[in-house]
Amino acid sequence: MTIHPRPYSRIREKKYLGTVIMQLRDLEFKGIAVKPGTMAVSYGMCFFDELIIKNTEDINFEEVSISFHNCYIRQLTIEDIHSTNISVHFHACMLSGTISAGELISVSLNNCLLEYSIFLLNLQKVELSYTTENIFLRSWREMFKLRKINSLEAYLKEFQRYHIENIINLHVRSSRKDDDKPGVYLMSYNTLPEYKIGYKLKQAEEEALKVALHIDFTAAQADKTTKIENLSLHSLSLSGNPGGKVTIEKINVGNWYLSEFSPKEEVSFYNIDPRSPHDEETKMGIHRCNLDKVWFDNVYFGDFDRLSFYRSKFSNAVFTSCSFPNDYETYEKFLPIENIHYPGKRTINHHKDQYEIFLQLKKALEATGNIYEGLKLQTISQTALSKISSVKGGDKFILSTNHLSNNHGLSISKPFFWFIGVTVVFYLFYLLTAGLLFKSTDIDPDLIGYYFSFIDITHRTDFLKDKNADLNALSLTLDYFNKVIVSYLIFQFVAAFRKYGKK
Known part of the structure; x- marks a missing residue:
């Protein structure tokens, strides 16, 4: 079946079975006055089993704009377009298919649900948007009835896959309820009042819609701008060599992939964090x-x-x-x-x-x-x-001791507490070997003061007792090792203390 739409025609509630070829010809537009701000061709609440849009000649008209509102298009194909003044717009539609006509001025999809996926290839301008301000409940109700959908929650669990390749100007966005949290609010239940469309709407999460964007930049096409903002995505995949500016900001994303991605110009990722996990x-x-x-x-x-x-x-x-x-x-x-x-x-x-x-x-x-x-x-x-x-083992020993002593130069608390703990233990053992601990006489308070002499790495060996008469080999050994360890811990403390002064 072939149809030839006329300008400013409004086709409503028609069901097209089988393959329908929409042939755009100059004949239907010849001599028709342009109405600024009005879509040239409009379809609403229509059912297409398979739709192919074709154009093989120039159309002498300002802009042949074709819009589909609340339509179901099981399989869409737009590949063969000759005239350079044609644009196609989809609002609140359910569709799948391929749009790859490089002569199109623009393609826009607003509040659309996909029957698994759509391919947008080699296009001049693409706008994808999810907005709450223009959802019309009565139209949704009729379209769901047409599709015999009785469980919206089950439908929203299906992936909405956008395969986008070689787009010169791409803009993907959604409206938001506040300035802090991005989201896809297309069918967010708490933005809609309870309304029966064959069942009662229930509370559900705003991120129920599983939108997956796969964007490929190839060297064959010189892209100019790519902007993705204010979205909650199940997945975002970027690959190729973008030649223009790429801006992705205020995104919650569950799965984020960059594969063989080598931009030629500036790319900025701003305010991106993981999508709130459910069970994934x-x-x-x-x-x-x-x-x-x-x-x-x-x-x-x-x-x-x-x-x-x-x-x-x-x-x-x-x-x-x-x-x-x-x-x-x-x-x-x-x-x-x-x-x-x-x-x-x-x-x-x-x-x-x-x-x-x-x-x-x-x-x-x-x-x-x-x-x-x-x-x-x-x-x-x-x-x-x-x-x-x-x-080597020696290097591993150095790395492990650095980790224990000051966390590789980051911690000043570690060497400090190691210093206190090690020196107190060594001093007690030093006093024990020197015969000054566990004596039957009263505690000598001067021993506490001598601790500070003990931790002074420049102290004399006989700072507490005569070296020749009273100190044994074990006392001297403990004193020597104490000086070594104290020197090391002081160095580690100073190194960590100067961490922000390092070049």
Whole structure:
């Protein structure tokens, strides 16, 4: 079946079975006066089993804008378009298919539900949006009846997959209830009053809709702008070599993947954290990427359940106001694995690869003056270094003692308490070997004062008793080892105290 829509026609509540070819011709538009601000062709509450939109000739009209409102399109195909003044718009529709006509001015989808997925390829301009202010309940009710949907909650559990490739100008957004929490509010029940559409709406979470964005930037098309903002996504995947500016901000994402992603211009990720988990693990995977032109601002790396950095370069990336874990045990989830979905499949040089990751992060953080996070990466990287099998035993001993004494230069409390504990024990043993402890006479209060002489590393051997007459070999040995350990702990204390003064 072939249809030839006429300008300013409004088609309502029609059911098209089988394959329908919408042929756009200049004949139907010839001699028709343009009505500014009005869609040229409009379909509402229509059912399409399969719809193919075609155009093989120039149309002498200002803009051939085609809109679909609350329509169901089981399979959509828009590939063969010749005229350069055609745009297609979908509002509150249920659809799936492929749009790959590069001559289209623009394609927009607002508050749409996908029948699994849609492919948007080689287009000039794409706008995807989820907004609560223009949901019309009566229209939704009729469309759900048409589709025989009796459980909205079950439907929202299905993935909404957008495969986006080679888009010159891309904008993806949603409206929000407040300025702090992003979200997809398309069918958020607490934004809608109770209204029967064959069943009673129940309370559900705003993030029930599983929107998955896969965006691929290829070298064949010069993209200009890509902006994604104010969304709660089940997954976000970016790959390729964007040539224009990419801005992604205020995003909650459950699964975030960067694969062979090497931007040519500035890319900024701002205010990104894991989507509130229900029963799913949150993951972030960076695989074979060059992120030297990427700015991570307020990205909560430490809050993801699992992270993978595999054969990627990011030492020259900019990290500002980002959160990272505080200890090595938590950093263990930074896995240098090829596939983040298989955490147990580690490389032979797992700890060496981890060490290199931490060094890159440390370098990037210090380059922006973030000494605090850089110092944390210092101790984390040295802990990873101590686990590398090829590191010699002597080096591992040094690393382990540094970890125990001052946490690789970060802790001033560790050397202080070690100093108090070790010197008190050594002094008590010193007094015992010198015959000055557990005597039947009264306690000599001067012994407490002599403790401070004992911890002075420059004190004389006979500071308390005559060396030749009263001190034995064991007393002298304890005194000597005390001086060595005290010197080491003082050095560790000073090193940790000067951690912010290090270059």
